[in-house]
Amino acid sequence: MSNNLILDVRDIKVHFGGVKAVDGATMSVERGSVTSVIGPNGAGKTTLFNLISGAIASDSGTVAFNGEEIQNLHPHQIAHRGMIRTFQGAKVIKRLSVVENVMLGGQKNPGERLSGFFNPRARSRYESESRERAMSLLKQVGIDRFAEDYAGILSGGQRKLLDLARSLMAQPTMLLLDEPFAGVNPTLVEKLLEVLNSLRQAHQLSFLLVEHDLETVMNISDRVVVMAEGKVIADGLPNSIYDNELVIDAYLGTRKKKS
Ligand SMILES: Nc1ncnc2c1ncn2[C@@H]1O[C@H](COP(=O)(O)OP(=O)(O)OP(=O)(O)O)[C@@H](O)[C@H]1O
Ligand SMILES: [Mg+2]
Structure with a gap:
């Protein structure tokens, strides 16, 4: 595998009953790039994400992340290696504040370990550091003014920004975003694109996106699958x-070829 590839998927397959949801997909993502997956409803895009992130097991094929085969790992093991995904239709915990929702994205919480449980000082230090980092991420995505509000008050688009901030808490090297712009108003889409671009530059992040809106895809992507x-x-x-x-036959349909 070329060292330049952060993700290399080879001939991956999975079926559900008689449906070959992903039927021998091969694709890759270059380090530091934005790669978008497009295709009609039911094409297998979300299922491909599920296979890559370990949410479902494949029938056959390989997934290499940073040169290491991960197709037999569990989602938390893959997340631990730096690949974080978001889900189609961002979920927030409405009864927690916005900043608390972001904090949930952090890994290595000492409060979740026994040693942390018996060491309240370490736990509270962790919590204040974690809150600080969550606040700075909220600032980066532009919704820090809502930090102390219940997440339930956020619009759909703002929830996507929250989801993005939460994903970044785990300090990923690669983000898989499933329809991050769906239902987001154009102003927020602009904002999200800006945020993704600055994140890419600041953190050398690699992105794999599923996106329906072709304008946006053309705008942001280095490569399209x-x-x-x-x-x-x-x-x-x-x-x-x-x-x-x-592509014109399968996806673009009646859309005219660009001259
Ligand atoms: N858990 C499942 N059980 C049974 N069939 C499934 C399951 N998940 C997906 N499928 C089927 O696999 C195919 C691919 O679905 P998938 O959700 O991956 O498509 P998609 O490209 O993400 O579509 P959309 O653009 O609508 O989000 C579809 O025929 C779908 O009905
Ligand atoms: Mg989908």
């Missing part, structure tokens, strides 16, 4: 997918 019926039917620079007949 097109799926249909469980297979990768095209893979390349954003502009190249417009010229691919397979």
